[in-house]
Amino acid sequence: xxxxxxxxxxxxxxxxxxxxxxxxxxxxxxxxxxxxxxxxxxxxxxxxxxxxxxxxxxxxxxxxxxxxxxxxxxxxxxxxxxxxxxxxxxxxxxxxxxxxxxxxxxxxxxxxxxxxxxxxxxxxxxxxxxxxxxxxxxxxxxxxxxxxxxxxxxxxxxxxxxxxxxxxxxxxxxxxxxxxxxxxxxxxxxxxxxxxxxxxxxxxxxxxxxxxxxxxxxxxxxxxxxxxxxxxxxxxxxxxxxxxxxxxxxxxxxxxxxxxxxxxxxxxxxxxxxxxxxxxxxxxxxxxxxxxxxxxxxxxxxxxxxxxxxxxxxxxxxxxxxxxxxxxxxxxxxxxxxxxxxxxxxxxxxxxxxxxxxxxxxxxxxxxxxxxxxxxxxxxxxxxxxxxxxxxxxxxx
Ligand SMILES: *Cc1c(COP(=O)(O)O)cnc(C)c1O
Numbered sequence: 001x002x003x004x005x006x007x008x009x010x011x012x013x014x015x016x017x018x019x020x021x022x023x024x025x026x027x028x029x030x031x032x033x034x035x036x037x038x039x040x041x042x043x044x045x046x047x048x049x050x051x052x053x054x055x056x057x058x059x060x061x062x063x064x065x066x067x068x069x070x071x072x073x074x075x076x077x078x079x080x081x082x083x084x085x086x087x088x089x090x091x092x093x094x095x096x097x098x099x100x101x102x103x104x105x106x107x108x109x110x111x112x113x114x115x116x117x118x119x120x121x122x123x124x125x126x127x128x129x130x131x132x133x134x135x136x137x138x139x140x141x142x143x144x145x146x147x148x149x150x151x152x153x154x155x156x157x158x159x160x161x162x163x164x165x166x167x168x169x170x171x172x173x174x175x176x177x178x179x180x181x182x183x184x185x186x187x188x189x190x191x192x193x194x195x196x197x198x199x200x201x202x203x204x205x206x207x208x209x210x211x212x213x214x215x216x217x218x219x220x221x222x223x224x225x226x227x228x229x230x231x232x233x234x235x236x237x238x239x240x241x242x243x244x245x246x247x248x249x250x251x252x253x254x255x256x257x258x259x260x261x262x263x264x265x266x267x268x269x270x271x272x273x274x275x276x277x278x279x280x281x282x283x284x285x286x287x288x289x290x291x292x293x294x295x296x297x298x299x300x301x302x303x304x305x306x307x308x309x310x311x312x313x314x315x316x317x318x319x320x321x322x323x324x325x326x327x328x329x330x331x332x333x334x335x336x337x338x339x340x341x342x343x344x345x346x347x348x349x350x351x352x353x354x355x356x357x358x359x360x361x362x363x364x365x366x367x368x369x370x371x372x373x374x375x376x377x378x379x380x381x382x383x384x385x386x387x388x389x390x391x392x393x394x395x396x397x
Contacts, residue, residue: 005328022256044255053229058204060211061229063250067188068095070201077213085132090360092138107352117145142167169194170269172299197254208235219247276302282385323391334367
């Protein structure tokens, strides 16, 4: 009898007890709205912002309703004109081009490489071709490109970088916190990311004007002085009446459950990487299967695992997915023509002008993906890798 895996790829860990206690305190107070505070009380949302700013070394931090909201808000705060082109990765999640569209801008996609990062040569070509002045850079599935080269390219072309760090919270490039290269960075605290508040987002930047606008946009009313990690009130003077309130605040309940989780982030990242490396070791040297080689400078967070089946073709991939699923291993495929669940590709985002990206098509056609929730043990991860290994070999024979 072949072994079967019985864990759930969508089951995250429970919310830790100290976070539940913090949530109960907020619930008992009734003051869930971030600006509903007693005399001298500091809101959980404001404390979370201060702690996240401290953790990342950013001057300012703003907590909002979701990662996608943070991306839209960051882009709007850069004051693009309606119809402006914004560059982004062709390989990313739907909320990224969605954020560009929500800000009234037009996504322009850049090719992905076999290492699953943005293609820097194509980026240079697309900067020149499109004239775009903003790049929304998505560190999709935690893969970080050569950030020194990327910033050199963008700086020399006066392209402002917004970093989408939904999968790199806790990661670094050459020792620099992921999110500290661009003008502004956005993180998600949605259930499947590195902190879990159901929904939620965080934005960091050192740019006082941008963060003042983002704070008003997020729905601060004229209560922005209740923030701890926001720019001085002088930064708001010129913009507070001309910036719309596009309500998208984080509440104290979610902030309360995030603060204890933030203190454990480094340990959680180490736990993800232990699992990642077990899967990686188990899938090395399987004929037909390519693991993604990670650069030395990339200190990533292995909360999900990707591999390539470059020569399989759609039928063999469908066969492999069915065989793995029958043994409890749920693989996702980025090559499907129709979007399924969370997985879609750039051709599915038809509100964006059509583009032909042959390199991205080739990579996505062979790209497999799975989550590695921390409810999996390292033993589970070894079993998952051995199941995939056996089924890849079986599918090829
Ligand atoms: C989840 C995710 C987002 C959006 O985050 P939400 O909090 O779900 O809005 C953005 N980019 C990437 C790459 C993501 O995975």
